[in-house]
Amino acid sequence: MSSKGLKINFGMLAFIIIASSIYFIINYYIGKRTIQRINHVFNINTTIFWIVFWIIALSYVAAKILDPYMPSRITNAFNIIGVYYMAVIFYLLIFFSLLDLVKLFNKRIHFIPNIIMNYSNLSVVISLVTAVIMVLLISLGSFNAKNSYVKNYNINVNKNAGGLSSLNIVMVSDIHLGDLIENKRLKKMVSEINELNPDVVIIAGDIVDSSIKPFLDKYMAKEFKNIYSKYGVYAALGNHDLMMGKGDEITQALEEEGNVQVLRDKALLVNESFYIVGRDDISINRVKGTRKPLEEIIKDTDYSLPFIVIDHTPKDIEEANNIQADLMLCGHTHRGQMIPNNLITSKIYEIDYGYLKKKDLNIVVSSGYGTWGPPIRIGSRSEIVNIKLNFKLPN
Known part of the structure; x- marks a missing residue:
């Protein structure tokens, strides 16, 4: 050796x-x-x-x-x-x-x-209060994790998108499918997405949790085929998808069984109206891989059309700004998942949750649909993001 x-x-x-x-x-x-x-x-x-x-x-x-x-x-x-x-x-x-x-x-x-x-009974009171607080935290956290809500955004883009005046985007991130979040929860998510009548559905990474085995053994990818979307379902891979070294297998299952187009450092023109650009998460640099610069990914595209960038980790915002992207969709942070972790994520990232506009770039970071580790959310909620993207109309 x-x-x-x-x-x-x-x-x-x-x-x-x-x-x-x-x-x-x-x-x-x-x-x-x-x-x-x-x-x-x-x-x-x-x-x-x-x-x-x-x-x-x-x-x-x-x-x-x-x-x-x-x-x-x-x-x-x-x-x-x-x-x-x-x-x-x-x-x-x-x-x-x-x-x-x-x-x-x-x-x-x-x-x-x-x-x-x-x-005399101070210690007894403290002990009982501790027990009550723990029960309430776990109960509330479990409810927040298992019951999603819809987070709405209305965003204007100063670009023409062919004949489209607006686009109804539904985005989910951080589903973390595996032993804890299984087919039942996935079916519920698909139903909730369909209720929003999406024009396009975007999955912003961390589709699978810590092991690909339950994802494959329980044929979870097939459930994505039940999503109804006018222009299709598009995904980028997150750190959990890539760091287990199974990115290719996850991609194959989603595309062949779930009718999901996984964009791995790729730009795709949709309906001759707008581009969706999917990036492998930056964590791929730690698993014997590299991701292409955005400038290289879009070099053969029409810059006059709107660009929607899917990038799991809300890190390379300036890079998206430099190519004049219009919308950047991210997840990863879980909004800390359990307070006070949100104090840490808010210091690490320029935006760890919600909406931010920098120049002409609109950034939306979701707290995610699933959970990592404990199936508990305290100070955050399981969410589905619904964005109405309004385009500039032709003269």
Whole structure:
């Protein structure tokens, strides 16, 4: 084995050890604080608690490891427990950390009134409030994730599109089809799209989640064939579609079974009226691939017609502006999916959700239809985007 190979393996091993250590430390902290809260209300056997706790904490990892060897109903159960636990641990970590900080500061500056601190059942109240908050968060988050709404935009474009005065665009992104979001939810999405009577349907990446297996085994691509659209259904691939190295297989399934045109660094003239430009997500640069510059993709097009660019990650806005694109459709951010993650995405991207206009370029970023990890949305909603795009009429 080469020294380079040894370095790569050592680096990966170091990363796994560090990440695992952090995960175990966080979980031990959560477990310790949780059993303390429970014991304020009623006594629980410590040994039984820790056995159950670590089974739950490691269930997601167990699902991935056991998947090739165990029946799917067992690994799916572990997977569901694991992804919901991700949301629980996320908010418990925030809550317990804040509680410990309040206690620490109160010891120093005594800002909490003594009548509260001396209340005999204070710990019981805090424990019950914690439990109620967690139940409400998970319940609300599950509702927000599973029940979509329509986000409407009315956008004017200062270009002539042949004889078209307007275009009814329906866009979805981040469906994340897989073990959690399956055919039933996909059928519902297709029905919701059709209710909007679209002229064109655009899928802005992350069609598949972390594994292509359920997508292929359950023939999910076929359901896209039931979308009714005047000018067709067009898609670009997102980071999840590409980083698993299955972009070609996803493309083939969608095109052959779902009648979806997947545009991989390609511009397509639709109805002799407007262009749809689909780009492979920028993450392809990390999986032994490169994506073409927009200028190269559109070099043989008619610049006088409107351009609609599908780019999963809302990153290369200036590049779209430089080619005088009219509409850029993105996803990827999930609007943080669970607050306060939206504070992070809003700092990373110039626009992480909603609408932005820069010069003549209109950018729309969707929070997405599906979810990644926990099937929970707090501070965001599952959405379908409906855009009425109005064109300049000929003189």
